[in-house]
Amino acid sequence: MNWTSEEHFVTSFVGMLMNSHHSDNFYVLREVKTSYGRPDVVVIEYDQDKLNDRRRRIPISKNLFTKECAYVMAFLTYRRWVKISNLQKFLNCSHSQIKNVIQILNLHGLILHRDDCIRAKPIRENLVIKRLCTYEAKLFKWKDAIEQAERHLWFTGDSYVLLPEYKQSLLNEVSTECRRRGVGLTLFDLKENNLCINVRSAETGIKNSPFLWIINELFITGEITNDKGIQTGYFSN
Structure with missing residues (x-):
C-alpha cells in the first residue's frame, strides 16, 4: 500500500490495534512524552481486577502523583525498609518536600510505615500495569526508528520498530x-x-522505572483514556 504520510501509517496501525487486540483490557496512547524518547505508539495492557481493587481501596478523584513520587516508588520497589532520612538524601530535597511526597504516596495507598522507615507495599498489590509495548514508526528512515526504539528500553523490554513491507x-x-x-x-x-512480527525484542516485560509508576497512577485516577494522550508534564524532552 502507498502511504500518504507517516501520520496516515500510524493512524491506520492504531485503528487496526483497536479492532483486533487480543484483550479488552488495554489502552493505546500516541506521542507519549517520557524523560528519554517519545514513542509514536504505546500499548498498555492492565489487570482489570487489580485496577478495580485499587480504586475501591483508594478513592482518589484527582491525581496528585508527582515526578518525585514516581522516583521514590521506583527506588522503594523491591527494597526492604528504608529510612526516611536516606530517602531524603536520595531525592536531595528538603524535609517539607519529602514529607509531601510521603503524604501523597499514603493517599495513593502505595507504602507502609514503621517508626522512621517506609517501604513500598508488595508490587502485586500496587501495580495494575501488565505490559507496556512501544512502537516507533517510519516509512523510510528505518535506522532512525531503530535508534529511537532502543531509547525506550529503559522502561520496557517490548520496544518495536514499525515499518511497512520492505523488499527482502x-x-x-x-x-x-x-x-x-x-x-x-x-x-x-x-x-x-x-x-507480522519479523523480529522479537531481546527482552520482554515491564521494567521498574519512574515512568511505569506515572502511568500506573494515572490509571488509578482514571486520567488515561483511549481518546487522548498523556499530557502530564512530568516527563518532557
Missing part, C-alpha cells in the same frame, strides 16, 4: 540491526490487514 534484501539488513540493538521489528500492511 533490505528487510534482512533491518532485521539484523534490530537483533543487534535488542529491539523488535513489526511489519504492517493495511491492504492485507496483516501485522
Whole structure:
C-alpha cells in the first residue's frame, strides 16, 4: 500500500490495534512524552481486577502523583525498609518536600510505615500495569526508528520498530540491526490487514522505572483514556 504520510501509517496501525487486540483490557496512547524518547505508539495492557481493587481501596478523584513520587516508588520497589532520612538524601530535597511526597504516596495507598522507615507495599498489590509495548514508526528512515526504539528500553523490554513491507534484501539488513540493538521489528500492511512480527525484542516485560509508576497512577485516577494522550508534564524532552 502507498502511504500518504507517516501520520496516515500510524493512524491506520492504531485503528487496526483497536479492532483486533487480543484483550479488552488495554489502552493505546500516541506521542507519549517520557524523560528519554517519545514513542509514536504505546500499548498498555492492565489487570482489570487489580485496577478495580485499587480504586475501591483508594478513592482518589484527582491525581496528585508527582515526578518525585514516581522516583521514590521506583527506588522503594523491591527494597526492604528504608529510612526516611536516606530517602531524603536520595531525592536531595528538603524535609517539607519529602514529607509531601510521603503524604501523597499514603493517599495513593502505595507504602507502609514503621517508626522512621517506609517501604513500598508488595508490587502485586500496587501495580495494575501488565505490559507496556512501544512502537516507533517510519516509512523510510528505518535506522532512525531503530535508534529511537532502543531509547525506550529503559522502561520496557517490548520496544518495536514499525515499518511497512520492505523488499527482502533490505528487510534482512533491518532485521539484523534490530537483533543487534535488542529491539523488535513489526511489519504492517493495511491492504492485507496483516501485522507480522519479523523480529522479537531481546527482552520482554515491564521494567521498574519512574515512568511505569506515572502511568500506573494515572490509571488509578482514571486520567488515561483511549481518546487522548498523556499530557502530564512530568516527563518532557
